[in-house]
Amino acid sequence: MKRLLPLSLAFALACVGTATAASAPPGTRGQVLGDGVGYVSVVRLEHQPDAAANGHMLMVFERDGMAGIPLYESDDGGAHWRFLSNVTDQAHGKDPRWQLRWQPHLSELAKPSADLPAGTLLLGANATGDDATGRLVAEDLQMYASTDGGRSWRYRGSIVKGGGNPSDKDNHGVWEPNIHRLDDGRLVAYYSSEDHKDAGFNQLLAHKVSTDGGRTWGEEKVDVAIPGGVERPGMAVVDRLPDGRYVMTYEDIDGPNNGQVYLKISADGLDWGDPADRGTPVRTAAGAWPAASPIVRWLPWGNSPGVIAVVAERAGGDGDPSGRSIYWNNDGGRGPWWEAEAPVQKLTGNIHAGWTQALLAMPGGRLWHATTSSTAAEPEDARKNVVMYADAPARFDRYEAEDAVRRWSVRIGDRTASNGAKARMASAPGGQLTFPVHVPTGGNYRATVRWQDLGFTPAVPVLRVNGAVWKTTDHTDRDGWHVATASGSLREGDNTVVLEGARRPADIDYVQLDPASGR
Known part of the structure; x- marks a missing residue:
């Protein structure tokens, strides 16, 4: 997705100690962590060498400015959070024009990958570079690793690089890394690319594979690409189903229904079928559909096959334009989808509020949810957005x-x-x-x-x-x-x-x- 908001270079926030929840904006529901533009990613630790760390949660998100990617930790099931550090760019020699800024994605290795042991935390994010005038002109999708529960991070490698400002029609930007481990130990990184405009693709989805734990990445393979030079499939997020298959959601900006969320299935996480095939639209029987910046999660619920859940920034059809629903399906993505109220009830006053969210299954049949919300006073200013979180009982038996x-x-x-x-x-x-x-x-x-x-x-x-x-x-x-x-x-x-x-x-x-x- 193109960025339409120029983020200030002057703002930097350094927090110490436990975050104090501010009052929730009027019309919302949930706890406020603090300022955050969008793109929340959370992992609940399950494979740490120190068993006492399992159950801890880590959160990253985009924050306005050039301080890096803020990292927070919770040791009480996501009820309270404390700031750990800003994860900063290590690949450009402390060049002040470069910083790790956008689209962070956290994950944890359940098994080793190359020299990375089980329990290693992976952070994929977009480092951006400015020219001498302060105008953004380059992107670098990078991967970092932590073997001490997020206390320290080391640069592993660059997945793919791009150039141009998001507002430029001819830019060749790269966006939104989403990294996973394959069954054979290799890593796969899915991302959006604008580097194929000359071939007739406004933006497409692709992936690369690493055999050495993210130090180097192989050739690009295209996953979703709609010809014609107009549509912009983007923001791919992937999860694993209990039968071993992989499920992907993405947004189709400027498609037949602008922002419509589609679902694709892969047996191995590498072959997603014909790139020109959009996949299956996520929609209710009545015609409501989630739109823009989706995530997908498989959630255990009842008996197999559980539930595939999708949350997005907004909705089309006659769905809630503020995107405050979870869309769910308990038949492997087949047939109609249904809505359930999301734990956080946010405001969507700008395109970054609700831009990529976090949804986790928690013990006791509960859901933990985090997203960003615009404020009631200044809804159009994404720099005023706040990170909100809440948990609630999971409910996937109500139609x-x-x-x-x-x-x-x-x-x-x-x-x-x-x-x-x-x-x-x-x-x-x-x-x-x-x-x-x-x-x-x-x-x-x-x-x-x-x-x-x-x-x-x-x-x-x-x-x-x-x-x-x-x-x-x-x-x-x-x-x-x-x-x-x-x-x-x-x-x-x-x-x-x-x-x-x-x-x-x-x-x-x-x-x-x-x-x-x-x-």
């Missing part, structure tokens, strides 16, 4: 009504509704919401329907599962909502849950499906 296939129904925002929205469904015979749901295990399930009448005589919507009516029992919930419950059998795999309008229109919040025996 939001606004995400269902809607007939004579419309999405409406409502703060009293789950995920801040509901579907208003017309009365019979026109109103209908269809939920194509996938369950990994068949058996008896309990359905919960949260719904609300519109001031008329209440009439409970009809719940039909795989063609059979489930008899509901209804009672009043809070905020004027009702909860109707029913039980019945679901088959393993795909099922169709339908809510049909009764004699009165109704607002539908969600359908929740829980195994009758409990989780």
Whole structure:
């Protein structure tokens, strides 16, 4: 992605001790760590030689200025953070025009890679160089390694170099390194490149492989490239699925739907199929889709295959433009996606707020989430953005009504509704919401329907599962909502849950499906 914001060279922040959380901006939810423009990356240590360090968390992000990449640590599950250091450029001889500044990505080696032992921390980031006038003219995607839990870092090598200012139409910039270890011990670095404009590609996604622990990198291989000179696939993030396959998300700027997030799958992390094939769009059955600067994470949930989760800066279709949802799919990326409320509720007043986020599965079935938010007072100034974090119970058994296939129904925002929205469904015979749901295990399930009448005589919507009516029992919930419950059998795999309008229109919040025996 091109940078549209000139970052000040004058600002540098050195923090010592424990970070004190400031007040959250109005309209947000979460703890504030401090100033941060965007691009949060977090790792939870699991493979350290000192077992006492396992469970500690490290965080990096972009901060305005030329002080380097700020690194923070938490030893209490992400509840509190303390500043460790700024990781700075070591490849350009302390040249003041060069600094490690943008798009940091943290990871930990579960197994050795070349001379790097298990537990080594890897940091990929973009070092930028300015000319004598202070104008950015060059990029260098670098990799650093730490074998002492992030206390010290050493430069390993340059992945790829680029040139030009992001605002220049003919720039040849390189962006957004995302580094992983392959099963054979080699390292792979995915990145975005603008170095192929002469070949008709405005920007493309590529990768290189290292056999020596990141000291040197091999030839470039293209992963996603859309011809025509307009579309800008970018910001690739990769994760591993439990069956061994790799999953990638990226944004397609200036594509058919600007910023649409796509999903691609690879058996080995190296072959992603035809580069001109965009992959599978991430979207709900109702047509909402996450947009711009996505991340993808596989999360354990219930029985295999778990959940693929995507968060992004914003959304298209009729999704929340502030991008405060997690999009999830429990069928390996097949079929429709559903929304769940993200732990941090941010503001997106500029393109850098929410630009690459962190999402981790935590013990006890919880999610830990970090992102950047714009401020209410100066939303358009990315230099005023703040890093926010929160954790919350993971919830991937709730099917939001606004995400269902809607007939004579419309999405409406409502703060009293789950995920801040509901579907208003017309009365019979026109109103209908269809939920194509996938369950990994068949058996008896309990359905919960949260719904609300519109001031008329209440009439409970009809719940039909795989063609059979489930008899509901209804009672009043809070905020004027009702909860109707029913039980019945679901088959393993795909099922169709339908809510049909009764004699009165109704607002539908969600359908929740829980195994009758409990989780």
